[in-house]
Amino acid sequence: MAIAVSLQRYFERKGIVYKTHPHVRENSLSKLCFELGIDPAHVAVPVLLQSARKAYLMAVLPLSSGLDMNRVEALLRREFTWLDDYAVSQRFLDVEPGAEPPIPEPYDLPCIVDRSLMDVERVFFRAGTHSSLASVDADTFQFLFRAYPKAVISNPMQALAEELIPATTAGDADRIRQYLENMHRLPAMPAMALKIIQLVSDTKTTAVDLAEAVELDPSMAAQIVRYAASPYYGYRGRVNSVQDAITRVLGFDLVSNIALGIASGRAFKVPQEGPLGLKAFWKHALYCAVVSQSLARKIDRPDLINPATAYLAGLLHNIGVLLVGHLFPPEFCLLNKLASKHPEKPLHAIEKDMIGMGQARQLIALGHDQIGGFLMEKWRLPEEVVACCYHHHDEHYNGPFQDYVRLIQLSNRLLAQRQIGDLGIPDGLVNGFGAHLISFNAAEAVFEKVMELCPEIDSLANHIAA
Numbered sequence: 001m002a003i004a005v006s007l008q009r010y011f012e013r014k015g016i017v018y019k020t021h022p023h024v025r026e027n028s029l030s031k032l033c034f035e036l037g038i039d040p041a042h043v044a045v046p047v048l049l050q051s052a053r054k055a056y057l058m059a060v061l062p063l064s065s066g067l068d069m070n071r072v073e074a075l076l077r078r079e080f081t082w083l084d085d086y087a088v089s090q091r092f093l094d095v096e097p098g099a100e101p102p103i104p105e106p107y108d109l110p111c112i113v114d115r116s117l118m119d120v121e122r123v124f125f126r127a128g129t130h131s132s133l134a135s136v137d138a139d140t141f142q143f144l145f146r147a148y149p150k151a152v153i154s155n156p157m158q159a160l161a162e163e164l165i166p167a168t169t170a171g172d173a174d175r176i177r178q179y180l181e182n183m184h185r186l187p188a189m190p191a192m193a194l195k196i197i198q199l200v201s202d203t204k205t206t207a208v209d210l211a212e213a214v215e216l217d218p219s220m221a222a223q224i225v226r227y228a229a230s231p232y233y234g235y236r237g238r239v240n241s242v243q244d245a246i247t248r249v250l251g252f253d254l255v256s257n258i259a260l261g262i263a264s265g266r267a268f269k270v271p272q273e274g275p276l277g278l279k280a281f282w283k284h285a286l287y288c289a290v291v292s293q294s295l296a297r298k299i300d301r302p303d304l305i306n307p308a309t310a311y312l313a314g315l316l317h318n319i320g321v322l323l324v325g326h327l328f329p330p331e332f333c334l335l336n337k338l339a340s341k342h343p344e345k346p347l348h349a350i351e352k353d354m355i356g357m358g359q360a361r362q363l364i365a366l367g368h369d370q371i372g373g374f375l376m377e378k379w380r381l382p383e384e385v386v387a388c389c390y391h392h393h394d395e396h397y398n399g400p401f402q403d404y405v406r407l408i409q410l411s412n413r414l415l416a417q418r419q420i421g422d423l424g425i426p427d428g429l430v431n432g433f434g435a436h437l438i439s440f441n442a443a444e445a446v447f448e449k450v451m452e453l454c455p456e457i458d459s460l461a462n463h464i465a466a
């Protein structure tokens with residue numbers, strides 16, 4: 001079908017003249033605009049909301065902007081939340097999920113429309129399918145919305161991103177997190193990760209108990225044994241088992257954190273290739289983990305920075321990248337392409353400029369750091385890890401775990417010199433790292449020693465990503 005049956009009948013009944021624009025099937029409207037050369041400001045998208053009394057509302061805005069919920073609530077004098085996917089599907093029975101038309105009347109919905117769309121010469125929109133767009137001219141669009149209120153209800157994408165990223169406790173960010181909380185696709189903590197946390201939480205757990213749990217996963221066990229046998233630890237004997245790795249080389253805390261990090265990463269279905277794919281993710285994660293652990297050992301202040309915890313924080317601080325890929329595959333595909341096309345551009349900047357659709361757009365604009373921090377918090381991982389997820393791009397973080405956060409920032413800055421990971425770590429983030437802990441010159445010396453192990457770290461990263 002070119003357009004949904006309800007919409008087609010409505011257009012015929014009203015005598016609406018429209019055009020259809022068939023295209024190769026594409027779920028991502030943002031990617032489609034990119035490929036077809038359509039200005040996102042000329043594309044109308046619906047955002048479905050509901051009030052506390054379960055009254056529905058369709059807000060129609062340009063793809064290039066994000067909904068300003070505060071303005072909508074102020075204008076209509078009531079509070080709203082985003083409608084969940086199931087409720088949307090029940091309202092639009094004749095359309096493909098994610099291709100809901102921004103035309104309220106045939107679906108018996110009240111509506112408010114962003115005033116900027118009234119000035120567009122031709123407006124494009126999804127019409128019920130991921131294989132075709134529809135469009136109408138300005139006069140027709142104005143006729144379709146003649147009975148609905150028009151107002152400024154959105155912010156341009158760049159402005160929205162700048163608002164949301166620092167305002168981690170403000171209303172917009174809280175609502176986005178609430179949407180995340182309600183998403184049926186939000187991954188649960190993997191069973192192995194949960195088992196490791198339970199073991200670590202029990203003071204009676206022994207090295208044998210931990211080894212037996214890890215060995216239930218042969219792949220993970222092999223990775224830990226391989227890691228313990230690497231030249232980094234300089235152990236000259238043979239490491240034949242996970243128990244050997246625990247008792248002779250790595251220790252209980254580090255093995256549990258390695259296992260926890262690897263198990264946590266398995267919750268996500270993400271492509272292997274590209275600068276944001278699984279291979280690149282695990283390479284960056286492992287390098288950051290090893291560098292952070294090495295710096296913590298050099299600092300030798302376990303009362304401030306525990307090396308095993310520093311390792312886990314380095315391993316998982318960027319986990320929000322995987323969560324974006326897991327929740328929004330089409331938008332992640334575009335992010336991956338943009339990151340590949342602009343390798344000199346920080347991921348945070350690419351996320352701010354990302355043109356997505358609906359909640360995907362707003363979540364990506366919020367940033368992988370906020371999204372990842374939310375999930376780690378929900379999974380109840382150590383507070384140090386949660387803080388590093390939330391704040392590893394925050395120049396001004398000054399909280400109870402600032403030493404861990406600054407350590408991860410320092411590791412990332414060092415890695416950026418070798419084009420590993422996100423290159424957008426400002427010098428200011430590391431220049432202020434406590435001189436009472438380690439000087440930058442000393443940190444660079446530690447980093448160079450770690451870089452001697454590149455083949456081993458690369459090999460381990462490839463095994464984890466496989």
